[in-house]
Amino acid sequence: MxxxxxxxxxxxxxxxxxxxxxxxxxxxxxxxxxxxxxxxxxxxxxxxxxxxxxxxxxxxxxxxxxxxxxxxxxxxxxxxxxxxxxxxxxxxxxxxxxxxxxxxxxxxxxxxxxxxxxxxxxxxxxxxxxxxxxxxxxxxKIITQYYSKQCRAKFGDAKCGKDLEDYKYTGSVTESINNYSFKDTSREEEDYYFNYGVIKFLSGQNLGIKYDVRKFRDEVIELLLPSKFSIQTGDEYEIYVGCDKEFSTCISKFNNAINFRGEPSVPGSEKLLRGF
Missing domain, CATH: 2.30.110 (Pnp Oxidase; Chain A)
Known part of the structure; x- marks a missing residue:
């Protein structure tokens, strides 16, 4: 009242x-x-x-x-x-x-x-x-953070500490498969290297548009969602390496364990129920 x-x-x-x-x-x-x-x-x-x-x-x-x-x-x-x-x-x-x-x-x-x-x-x-x-x-409002086994930082932010520019690569489409995927035969990185990364097209109908990368394998880059426009042979792009936020990846792929923002050793609910 x-x-x-x-x-x-x-x-x-x-x-x-x-x-x-x-x-x-x-x-x-x-x-x-x-x-x-x-x-x-x-x-x-x-x-x-x-x-x-x-x-x-x-x-x-x-x-x-x-x-x-x-x-x-x-x-x-x-x-x-x-x-x-x-x-x-x-x-x-x-x-x-x-x-x-x-x-x-x-x-x-x-x-x-x-x-x-x-x-x-x-x-x-x-x-x-x-x-x-x-x-x-x-x-x-949440004034603290929940604990988690996976890293809570975003790859390349201040908490992560990595510079995204050090993990940026360029290339061009050598074979268009569909709106989800294409091949670049010049890619020499190991399979899954670009998983969870981001790609931005520098030419073609998708000029300036960014997409999340779902998977990279056998020189094929697969997008998480279909591109808005057709991907054509010759389209140029830049792609950033992704991170799956696992502690093992942080060590082996980025040598960045000191900045890992997770608690991988905290026991999960199943282990707690078993009483360790």
Whole structure:
């Protein structure tokens, strides 16, 4: 149940109301920015609320449970929000308060509709969405890692420590088999060397498109999913070595056991049930 000040409650029971919705954004540097769907600018609790033509809260789905979520859809505006600010992450994790006030009598208080933080920002050219989540949702975030026998790092990331450029090879298609696979007779690497890798076409109809590699055997590269366009003889590509995240592979293939992000010696559930 919303807490409504007495003076504002009286206004709500009148025949005509002057309620307007407002959005207060509190950035991590404690800067406060106010927006309103009203067509006039006003000051409330020390913050200037500016009209925002692209700002519309009418379609917000308010929920009063602990995991309340909402989305704000609007457009970039010249005076406050820029695309550069969105890309830089200026508004990410900003605290949000959405409320209504009586524009004709601001001293009567406010009705808080929703509070939370900006969990995600999705932009598309001149439009963007703010995904707002309730503060309780932060309690659901995983702050540690599960143990696993396999490595949890992504091959080539900072935790792995390997430079992908050291495991990049180039080649060209010598025989097109289908949209799943092709042969490159110049490949001299051992079978399965490129399993779980990534391939990017440098020419042909698939120019610039990346695909996951399922298997490499007998000079044939097989994709995990079919290519969007036909693979033609002569198509050039670059391919990165893959990793199956096993400890033995980390040792024998990459000599990188020191950075292995798994616990291969932890007993599995079957061994635990047997009591070792």
């Amino acid at each position: 919303k807490n409504i000040p007495e003076n504002l409650q009286t206004h709500l029971t009148s025949d005509a109301t002057n309620l307007v919705k407002c959005l207060l954004v509190k950035l991590s540097n404690e800067t406060e920015i106010g927006f309103t769907e009203s067509d006039i600018e006003f000051e409330y609790e020390g913050v200037i609320y500016k009209p925002f033509s692209g700002f519309n809260l009418d379609k917000l789905n308010y929920r009063l449970n602990a995991n309340q979520e909402a989305q704000i859809y609007t457009c970039f505006d010249d005076f406050e929000i820029s695309q550069a600010d969105i890309i830089s992450g200026k508004y990410l994790d900003a605290e949000i308060e959405i409320f209504s006030v009586n524009i004709s009598n601001l001293s009567s208080g406010k009705i808080i509709l929703q509070t939370g933080f900006v969990a995600e920002i999705i932009s598309d050219k001149e439009k963007f969405f703010f995904k707002i989540e309730g503060f309780a949702s932060k309690l659901k």
